[in-house]
Amino acid sequence: MAGTTPAGKAVTEPGPLRYAVLEITNRCNLRCPHCASTSGLPREDELTTAEWVALVDQIAGLGGEEITVIGGEALLHPDWPAICRAVVDRGMRLVIITNGLPLVKNETALATLVELRPHIIGVSIDGATAASYRALRGVDAFDDVVALCHRLVADGHQRVNAITTFFRANLAEVDGFAELLDDTPINWQFQFASRGGERFAHEQFLTVADYGELTSQLRDLFVTRGDTLRLCPMDDFGYFPIDPALRFLHQTWAGCIAGRELVGIRSNGDVLGCLSLADDFVEDNIGRRPLGDLWRDPASFARLRAKERHLTGHCARCPHGADCRAGCSAMAYSATGSLGENPYCIRQLECDRILGAVVGDDG
Numbered sequence: 001m002a003g004t005t006p007a008g009k010a011v012t013e014p015g016p017l018r019y020a021v022l023e024i025t026n027r028c029n030l031r032c033p034h035c036a037s038t039s040g041l042p043r044e045d046e047l048t049t050a051e052w053v054a055l056v057d058q059i060a061g062l063g064g065e066e067i068t069v070i071g072g073e074a075l076l077h078p079d080w081p082a083i084c085r086a087v088v089d090r091g092m093r094l095v096i097i098t099n100g101l102p103l104v105k106n107e108t109a110l111a112t113l114v115e116l117r118p119h120i121i122g123v124s125i126d127g128a129t130a131a132s133y134r135a136l137r138g139v140d141a142f143d144d145v146v147a148l149c150h151r152l153v154a155d156g157h158q159r160v161n162a163i164t165t166f167f168r169a170n171l172a173e174v175d176g177f178a179e180l181l182d183d184t185p186i187n188w189q190f191q192f193a194s195r196g197g198e199r200f201a202h203e204q205f206l207t208v209a210d211y212g213e214l215t216s217q218l219r220d221l222f223v224t225r226g227d228t229l230r231l232c233p234m235d236d237f238g239y240f241p242i243d244p245a246l247r248f249l250h251q252t253w254a255g256c257i258a259g260r261e262l263v264g265i266r267s268n269g270d271v272l273g274c275l276s277l278a279d280d281f282v283e284d285n286i287g288r289r290p291l292g293d294l295w296r297d298p299a300s301f302a303r304l305r306a307k308e309r310h311l312t313g314h315c316a317r318c319p320h321g322a323d324c325r326a327g328c329s330a331m332a333y334s335a336t337g338s339l340g341e342n343p344y345c346i347r348q349l350e351c352d353r354i355l356g357a358v359v360g361d362d363g
Contacts, residue, residue, distance in 0.1 A: 016063025017295050019262040026072040026267050034167050036196035039072040043268040049079040053086045058291045060090040068095040075102035081112045093119035100145040122161040128176030153185045167193040167204045174217045183228045191234035195334035212349045236328040240320040241346045255325030259301025273304045276330035313341040314348050
């Protein structure tokens, strides 16, 4: 179905709000250089626990299936167990993302997690060695967080993810992570840093050539270690590859779900289609407008809900453009300042290599 904005522009009617990412606090105990939200200090007027629980109720009523709780460092919120329990009590899947430090040797918190039984616990590990972890995270905690991941598995959690965000500072660590996590029950979730955050230096953003080299290395791991290394690529690893070794990746991909099936809510109540997007994608604040009204409004998230109508460049020419919709919105916007073209695409790199080979042969 479609509606119209006051200016007469067609927009897409929303479906259920299936996923939400809740930044329950921006307080953090680390100062990572690639942090998209410049976490450290809490935001002004952060929502109360009662407001978070009420939001969980609203999300459930809008069709919610899964809520991811993040920060900052989510486990620094004094009432994180109550907010997480609200998710579980309403029958939704709970995902918790943490840097792990508040859980180290904290038996009370670990016991709470056993009670909550999250669908996924993600622990951020951006360096594959103690030295690189310290350089990127500023603390000597590598052995502690790796041991924590194994402890979480031992506690019976079915999906424990070590989350690595790649940027130029850790490009050389692919093999190190493979060695660290191969033949373990820990999933390796990898993703790429988008632009954002005051601490993220411009030169640390991956170039397209960096992306090509990195995705090639990760592709080789699927081939050589796919039986023993639990590889979990995020939505910025794609799209629609020609290579048979990667073709499985997007057989069901229907484009970025930001603003279509997903919202992100900052700790001050600002609502975005995805928390990886920039400030100019803030739709409204739940203090001014109830989430249900915002979500059901056909004019909300208009840029995200109608991305396929504004494709440019390679994405406009691609046979999968209408389905892919320029892939990850945050990466597209980081690279081009537009939602309609995304050069961080495996298929585009493959096509460029094939064209280059043909032109070279003709020459």
